[in-house]
Amino acid sequence: MKGFVSSRWHPIVTLLIWAALMLGAFCIGYLLILLLGRSVFGLASLSDFSAVMQSPQRYPQGWAFTMLSQGLLLFIGFGCSALALVALSGSGIVPYFAPRRPIPGWWLLAAGLLILVTIPLMSGLIDWNAHAHFPAFLKDMEASARAMEDRAQELTKYLTQFSSPARFLIGLLVIAVVPAISEELVFRGVIQRNLVQWFGSRHVGVWTAAVIFSAIHFQFFGFVPRLVLGVLLGYLYEWSGNILVPMAAHFTQNAFQLVLLYLQQRHIGNAFNPDSTESLPWPLVLGSAALTALLLLSLRRWLAAPVATDEAALPTEMHTLSSGGAAVTTPTSYVPPMGRTLGRAGIDGSREDSPAQS
Template structure:
């Protein structure tokens, strides 16, 4: 597949190119939203901003806001990642999922991992929500809290599911679309290029998770989202398939929406997922232990064996064996050590062609 630009660009150039594509994609998404707003909702160009700022004041504010959120995220993030891969001459499956097919239990295990972290995350959320900036950043802290309070009000409005149809729409816009679009960008493109740039899987994963958390502009939820980004990053690194972190990301968002819907319908008296209070410490401690065990198990089951001096780049120059396991070409690792993976995933040496 021939692209518009070289497939061997420096990772930093790829990231800059991604930003440029995203800016263009957001402009395209904005145009689509404006057209749909006029044709479907009868909104003029001057009204669009008012509806977005205060959707509760408009009869169709909820529907229009959900649609605009979904279009912006899908086009601005998801399509941008796909466009970058295509522009650099890569096939999409090869770029985002070089290791395939994926057993169903991998996806289920990723979702189970996320569910197991919920009590642990509640402790992080509690701590981060009550954190304070240094005294010289007092004004910044006040502005940040005011901004997040306003965002929380919008979130509560959008997650007010007065019908099952609204719940399904919310599930699509808040769970499905972010799981696909954000993982394509943050794990599929940003993490990939940062790992290549830094020459370190761990540094690349943590750096991508930092970008993932920072771009949400929620300072009092930064640490929990950072930890989530790290978990998703390692799931992608170990599995070599973007579907695995997508499944985990979807589980995170969908489970919270399901709890909210059950509470609102008075079906179950569950804990409030919007609460910033920590669950009891025995649950938090148990969650930490369970998360550690699940991570260890997933690492053993998912990870492709790599020599200690190699940096595996799961989305770079892989092929597939007949058994569906990833088989890396000699230049798939940095640095190259003349190793490859056999059909059963066992590390075997071969003669380096450069010697």
């Protein structure tokens, strides 16, 4: 099906169109929140909305309204804008975001296991980044950044006070499920995909998308751990060719922290405090780093191997149009196990001699 957004356009044009769609989606999301706030929560004026959004802990309906607002804005602003871009391109959602399908179910479990293995390593990065300092001439900027992050941390702590199982399930939906779906559709499915095609390099695309992913959270003193997480998610998508794999990893990252918080609040066991910025013991950190590297090497080999399906394409394959027909090509940093070209004689498949490389 031919769409408005052509695959032959420069990737930056596609990204600009998505940015416009995202802006429109956020406007729709805010309008919907205003309507719900007025009809469900009795917020009659914009000043009421502003007051509840800034200090939800002061209002009895603050927790429910803030969770609803965050979930809707993230889903509509990010998730729906990505889906709208796919609709305008004339592609189906599944072929666009998961060209390699079906995939073995253990891939999702392996992605989640990778996140769990990295926890001690991440604690070391969190500790180092939390105690980092700006240059002396930027001390005022550092003070402002820390104040902003303290306010964000205070809000997060309020929203993750689960006084009942129902609140925990709502938190799991808003903080784990919705971000895993919406953010992966955008940062890996749209931004990374187009950056890889723009730069002609999977590595540049993955790292650049990870920088954007971390920066957009506006938390300098958590920038490095989130950057590393973005890189892991990016390579999981590149190697697997299916958006469900980084989604599973992203969900595990957020859900595991929420489960630990809930157990801690219920005084069940001696759970590690996920809010802590202190590093775990260095033997655990070094062991985690070694296991993470080993698991990444294994996942690179397993996920990049051909899947027993006729649709085992990777997400950032590029289509070019020439006089001989449409040819499927990939960035030079990746050699696919099977190349297909469409010419006058039909579809030809030829297997490359060299193995897949990331």
